[in-house]
Amino acid sequence: MTRLEVKDLDKTFKVHTQGSIEVKGFENIGFDVKQGEFLSLFGPSGAGKSSILKTLFRTYTTTKGNIVFHRDNGNKIDIATATESEILELRKSEIGYVSQFLQILPRISAVDVVAQQLIVKGESEEVSRNKAKEMLDYLSIREELFDLSPLTFSGGEQQRVNIAKGIIAPKSLLLLDEPTASLDKTNTMKVVEKLKELKTQGVAMVGIFHDLEAMEMISDKIYKLERVQ
Numbered sequence: 001m002t003r004l005e006v007k008d009l010d011k012t013f014k015v016h017t018q019g020s021i022e023v024k025g026f027e028n029i030g031f032d033v034k035q036g037e038f039l040s041l042f043g044p045s046g047a048g049k050s051s052i053l054k055t056l057f058r059t060y061t062t063t064k065g066n067i068v069f070h071r072d073n074g075n076k077i078d079i080a081t082a083t084e085s086e087i088l089e090l091r092k093s094e095i096g097y098v099s100q101f102l103q104i105l106p107r108i109s110a111v112d113v114v115a116q117q118l119i120v121k122g123e124s125e126e127v128s129r130n131k132a133k134e135m136l137d138y139l140s141i142r143e144e145l146f147d148l149s150p151l152t153f154s155g156g157e158q159q160r161v162n163i164a165k166g167i168i169a170p171k172s173l174l175l176l177d178e179p180t181a182s183l184d185k186t187n188t189m190k191v192v193e194k195l196k197e198l199k200t201q202g203v204a205m206v207g208i209f210h211d212l213e214a215m216e217m218i219s220d221k222i223y224k225l226e227r228v229q
């Protein structure tokens, strides 16, 4: 079943500095993603990969084109034109975004950051915390760090907490912007294994990888972008 249909998508940024400068983000983007499928965006730096993901999550608005998302209830919705409240609803339960960097509030422990994702879905606190610990342990986070705030963690540790948070309670569509950028090979492969598991659960994903081996292992489709002229 199709999850996402992107058609003729264009984005031009209007930067309001001195006067108004127009910057081309990307143009003529089109692809579709089925349930359980992983599509990778691939291309040179500045080609528009991150901007496309942000547009799919509606962090950025669309200049032209459609982003048709097939909802869990069978209805279709165009993310390009949906209302703000519809977007908030989609983000709450159907579309997830894993950025390259962890953004969290201070004084919340690593376990709680991850467990929270299950608790909001109605899982008990105890079960949520246990599952969170399992996930952190799988991603090689040392147990002595579990009850500390990830704000003092290393870059790679923060990224692993971020991934744990992003995948512990997977939504129907997951957008991943270089989720393994600061990870070593072993941890990158562990993340790839987890993402493969999500595919078997029917999660549709659009991702960006700097590690080509990881990209090839996980991708069902690779969408190539050229540098914007």
Ligand SMILES: Nc1ncnc2c1ncn2[C@@H]1O[C@H](COP(=O)(O)OP(=O)(O)OP(=O)(O)O)[C@@H](O)[C@H]1O
Residues within 6 Å of the ligand: 013, 014, 015, 023, 024, 025, 026, 043, 044, 045, 046, 047, 048, 049, 050, 051, 052
């Ligand atoms: N908020 C913004 N305002 C203005 N221009 C932007 C904005 N976001 C992105 N751009 C521009 O859009 C283009 C694409 O940027 P983007 O970050 O999507 O590239 P990318 O393919 O993810 O690159 P990288 O591989 O380096 O992460 C760049 O030229 C960038 O300067």
Ligand SMILES: [Mg+2]
Residues within 6 Å of the ligand: 049, 050, 051
């Ligand atoms: Mg990018």
